[in-house]
Amino acid sequence: MDMDIQTVGILSPGDMGHAIGTVLKQAGLRVISCLQDRSTRTRELARKAGIVDVETDEALVREADIVLSVLVPAQAVATAGRIAKAVRATGSRPLFADCNAISPRTMQAINQLVTDAEADIVDIGIIGGPPRSKDAGTRLYASGPRAAEVAALNNYGLNIRVLGDQIGQASGLKMCYASLTKGLTALATEALTAGQALGIGEALTSELQQSQATLLSMIERQISGMPPKAYRWVGEMEEIAQTFGDLGLPPQMLQGAANVYHLVEQTELGSEIPEQRRLGTTRDEVTTILNTSLGHLKGDGKK
Template sequence: MASSSSQNKPSVGILSIGDMGMGVGRLLRHHDYTVQHTLDRIKSSRITTLASDEELVAEVDILLSIVPPRDAVATARRALEACQSAAAIQRRAEGKGSAAPRLTYVDLNAISPRTARTIGALFSTPKSPSSPAQLSITRSFSFHRRESELDPQAISIDFLDGGIIGSPPALREDKSWKRPSIVISGPKHDELLDASLRDVLNVRIVGEAIGPASALKSCFAALSKGTIALSILSFTTAHTCGVLPALKEHLEEFNPALLAFARGGLASMPPKAYRWVDEMRQINETFSVEGGFSPDILGDGHGDGHHHHHADGPDITGQVFEGIADVYKLIADDTVLGEEKTEKRKRGTNLDDVVECVRDGIARKKNKAEGEGELDATWRGNWS
């Protein structure tokens, strides 16, 4: 039963519950919003769990997507398919009545403006509900459908572009909330998100179109996470060369703010590195497509590098943030730091241990590559 203070507030769904989604959910629950999700992990936070995407889109008014960047488009497709489900359409109509409001889908992921526009286009294309053959085989059917069951309309969706700048919401000892900035852009934003919800979430409107919010998030993250990646390169190389203490000494004297940022950034980075790989690629696309720093402007334009771009879009190979993506991929895939979890830290909790782990990971990867090269040469020799 909803409390009197929550009865007139929109119900909010979250896909999916990581550290940021958990923090946002707790913040909303603290302010008497009904918050729903499909994972058991969040029961202790008084967030309602639902069994499926279909139940989620049937129950909520606003759906927040907070997932790793690589999953942003797939998550949007999941929501769209759920909104086309006859079961979800019927449940929503029964629960909210014939005047049920349109579902508002807010993408809060670290993606490029181009990816945000791609997601927006998914929701703007008219779709029909799923046919019975596409629905669960556990549903029973009648040869004589009631009039109310004929040609149901898919749940309508409004889309807003967004991004989260800052760390997850957290309740301070004085019971006030430390909140990140949630940047939003898109048409009808003031209608889709009421003033009370915008205030609770610390929403800042940055534009009327789809794209500006993602652009702002990309530009901010490029400076913060890009600097952390450069710190990994610099401090690890200094450690390998035996001059790490001297580097820290000089930074302490000439740039103490940078040293403090590097210490904090490197210590907090390991559990997030896997998420940042695709975020750096999205930043790369933002700079290339939106900023104009395309291969024909930077470099020779021959495309001799990595390929992470839309099939129908411009080639954005060999760019700066592709290299930074590779730094975080090294951390996630080839060092013990990639095994770290936010709630249970073991390694990389300080600058010195981070660079030691990175150096060891580089050495192991080189030894593995050399071993595979020798094995390949042996096989070629045996069969030549």
């Protein structure tokens, strides 16, 4: 049975969160957030999306029918703890949906926090970029005992796909999918930067054009779009490495991908934001900046 949803809380309305909020607001829902301690940019994104700022987490859980947590992975557990605290303080019971790129193990820890506060939780894994409409290609996979109820948001512009009734399934799907897409982007970034550093960049690109044209076209798009997101993808790759390690699979490749994104974050590319791109808008620009930065960063003890 679909939920009766009138108000949606979003923590936090950053790149993905504000886009989800915009879609829901345009479809007629009231969308709120608690913007305490959030950046000026996040506040501006929320304002443009028409998201109402409520003063406290307690106000958020009182007013929201469902709370969507959409943050960088490193903030997911702390945010769930904040909401659990607010739930205890108010006695309100909004459905909490964790939409973060986290491992099933981290998702289980969040599940414990939320259910200990006597609230219900849904595990959501987001595949695709920030949505602009239901047809934008952004899919939200949901799992958990109440996952089917979240499908009510399909009536308000989102594309919710119910995966199963177990917490951790949606997060697991996100981890496996992103290991291929963002893992490949990291590997391609490192390989093409290495080609430049070795002085064979043009020959490498020429060979890829001849023998791997489809792959080259894909990775050129991925690399040029990656720099403003690199800081977020560090934690995501670490969560994937944890997922694979928990299964007994080697985690090192994904930890290496995290290190690549940390390298990008350390350079001038790391200061870019999506709506104000100046640097790294092509694959050549990204790899040139990274190659130039290698000697400067070599001495800081990080890879």
